[in-house]
Amino acid sequence: MKLNSRKLWNFKGGVHPEGHKSLSNSSAIKDAKIPSVLVLPLQQHIGAVANPLVVPGQRVLKGELIAQGEGMVSASLHAPTSGTITAIEERPIPHPSGLMDLCIILESDQEDRWCSLNPIEDPLQLDADAIREAIRAAGIVGLGGAGFPAHVKLNPGAHTExxxxxxxxxECEPYITCDDRLMRERAESILCGIEIMARAISAHHILIGVEDNKPEAIAALNRALQHHKQSRIEIVTVPTLYPTGGERQLIKVLTGKEVPTQGIPLDIGIVCHNVATAARVEQAVVHGRPLISRVVxxxxxxxxxxxNYEVLFGTPMADLIAEAGGTIDQQPATIIMGGPMMGLPVTDSATPVTKTCNCLLIQPVQPRPTLHQPCIRCGECAISCPAQLQxxxxxxxARAKEFDKVQDEHLFDCIECGCxxxxxxxxxxLVHYFRFAKAEIWSQEREKAAADIxxxxxxxxxxxxxxxxxxxAELMKRKKAALAxxxxxxVSGSKESIAAAVERTKAKKAALxxxxxxxATEPSAPPTPPPDATENRTDEGEQREI
Ligand code: SF4
Ligand code: SF4
Incomplete structure (x- = not known):
């Protein structure tokens, strides 16, 4: 085991917002109540939407596959509890667009009965494909917030080392403590999941980066690591600076390497996953349990x-807020999914908790939205930007809707960290303008693609x-030519035939x-008597012969 013996690097920019972690980091993870109705969006991940496999009226068990991930990049969906499917219809979902999307509605029977599971006794004996398949079948996505299907990230390809x-x-964002609690309480599960993932990609080195404001989590991981004597896992304490939890920033801090612009970590031989994803990989592969809940x-x-609550996907946010005591004095509050820096405002409290929801931040409503002042070109924003943008x-x-120019300024390198x-x-x-510009560009590209099609x-x-x-025209031409x-x-044939007909007529007339x-020159013959009607033709013939 090594601790802090590794050289660390700095990334440019970053800020030190107030953490507010003590509000929630001392409370152990509790199971949230099973809601009476669960709303399960078919798309809770990056990639193709899952295809529903159930119909209204169908009974399902906890953990049963209810929507199949489609294609290479997608994720399956499983019933978070037992009950009856009541509808497949559009409902509000947590998305910046605020639009509705197709959801499976599950009425729980409160019995919470599992379907049969397929645990694997010794997962470290599995080959890479079998590990990826178990992770794919469990519908696991990156739980750090992005929601990229985990099995895809764990498939570097045969020729990539x-x-x-x-x-x-x-876990650098203020207020959020779900990973901190997970590391404190489920360190063994996290380490086991990490070993499984490392086997799937044949990684040479394994690093866990934890900010130094989580000493209990670091201690818990180190205790658990003592049971993994042969492990290559290295726990590295990194300085608390927002946004160290950004994938590119953590890679820079731990390895000194820069992920290329428009590139991915794999381009520099690195795969990055979240601690919560590792814990779910252990649950999926060792215990056969699909991803049906997460810590929020x-x-x-x-x-x-x-x-911090273990919450079944599909739980309405209003239920979870009620579980946390509702709002103080029933005051109106704003709901943000995620933290204060990168979170998304939620306007409908019936919106369900999904795979990418790591935090619900409930803040008092500001009496009056603060109007911003004009830009004074102080340059502070550029100094703080970890992506080195302007x-x-x-x-x-973005404000002028100059979308070509905004792309020339590398808008899509912005990680929306909010620094x-x-x-x-x-x-x-500023981030709102950048999100608006990205959404407009995507929308224009979709429209352009549709127009191109x-x-x-x-x-x-x-x-x-x-x-x-x-x-x-060609056919007509050919027909005309043939007719002509x-x-x-x-015409010539007709002349010949007329002449022939004339000849035939002449011949007939001559014969007549x-x-x-x-x-006229012969005597007249006596009339032939009519044949007897009772005689048959043979007799008649024979008589004639006689
Ligand atoms: S921080 Fe940036 S956007 Fe804000 S006033 Fe300064 S230069 Fe303008
Ligand atoms: S421009 Fe983007 S990446 Fe840079 S500080 Fe702002 S939100 Fe973060």
Whole structure:
């Protein structure tokens, strides 16, 4: 075991906001109540939407597969408890757009009966594909907030070598303490999950980065590590600085390496996962339990009992807030999913907790929204930016809807950490402008893609019409030519046939005249008696012969 013997690096920028972690970090993880109705969005992850496998009226058991991940990048969904599917319909989801999306509605029977599970006794004997398959089947996504399917990240490809697996236990955002509690209480599970993931990618080195404001978590991990004598896991304490928990920033701090712009950590031989993801990998592979719940911090100044809860996915946020004592004096409050720096405002408390929800921050409503002042070009935002961007330039272009220019300023390198907004003396909500610009650009790209498809279809149709027209014209031309040829040959044939007919008529007339002349020179024969009606034709023939 090594502790702090590793050289650390700094990343540029970063800020030191007040942590507010003590509000919730001393309360142990509690199981939240099973809600009466669970709302399960089909898309709780990055990638293709899951395909529902259930129908209204169907009974399901806890852990049963209810929606299948589709394609390479997707994640399956499992019933968080037992009950009956009552509908598949659009409901509010936690998304910056505030739009509704398709959800499976599950009415719980409060019996919480598991389906049969497939635990694996010795997961470290599994090969990489079998580990990835177990993780894929369990619907595990990155629980640090992004929601990228974990099995995809654990598949570097046959020809890519992974030097280091980095486990992110930094949890740098204020108020959030769910990973801290998880490391304190489930360190053994985390370490086991890490060993399984390291086996899947054949990582040479394994580092767990934890900020130095979590001494109990670091101690718990070190205690658990004593049971893993042969482990290559290295626990590294890193200085508390927001946003050290950003993937690129933690990689820089621990290894000194920079993930290239537009690149991914794997480009520099690194795979990064969150501590909570590691714990769920252990649950999935060792115990066969799919991902149906997560630890969520419920904190903020507007609730009486901040804490950490194991929450079933689909639990309405209102239920969880009620579990934390509701709002103090029933005052109106704002709900933020995530922390104060990167979180998303939630306008409907019926919105469900999903796989990417690590925190509900419940704050008193501000009496009046603060109006921001004009930019004074102080440059503080650029100094604080860990992505080394020029936030004030981004702001000007985003505000003016100059989306080409905002991309020239590398908008998509912005990790939306909120440092620039945090330091801005004019209190400009810079990140909101950047999110708006990104959403507009994506929307324009979607529209452009749709227009391109429509144009291609139109062009293809025109081509088809032109081709069919040309084919018809060619056919007509050929028919006309054939007709003309036939007509030409048909006219001469007609003359010949008329001449032949004339000849035939003449011959007939001559034959008739000869017959009449012959008849006139011969005596008349007696009339032939009619055949007996009772005789058959054979008899008649025989009689004639006789
Ligand atoms: S910190 Fe605010 S006021 Fe200063 S340059 Fe940036 S946007 Fe302008
Ligand atoms: S939100 Fe974006 S622009 Fe602002 S500091 Fe963070 S990375 Fe830089």
């Amino acid at each position: 992974v030097d280091t697996l980095i486990i992110n236990g930094a 911090t419920v904190s903020g100044e507007a609730i009486p009992r901040p804490g 936030p004030q330039q981004l702001y000007w272009h 620039c907004s945090w330091v801005c003396p004019s209190q400009i909500p 429509a144009r291609e279809r139109h062009e293809f149709r025109q081509l088809r019409i032109e081709r069919e027209k040309a084919e018809r 040829k036939k007509k030409k040959s048909g 005249a000869a017959k009449e002349a012959k008849a």
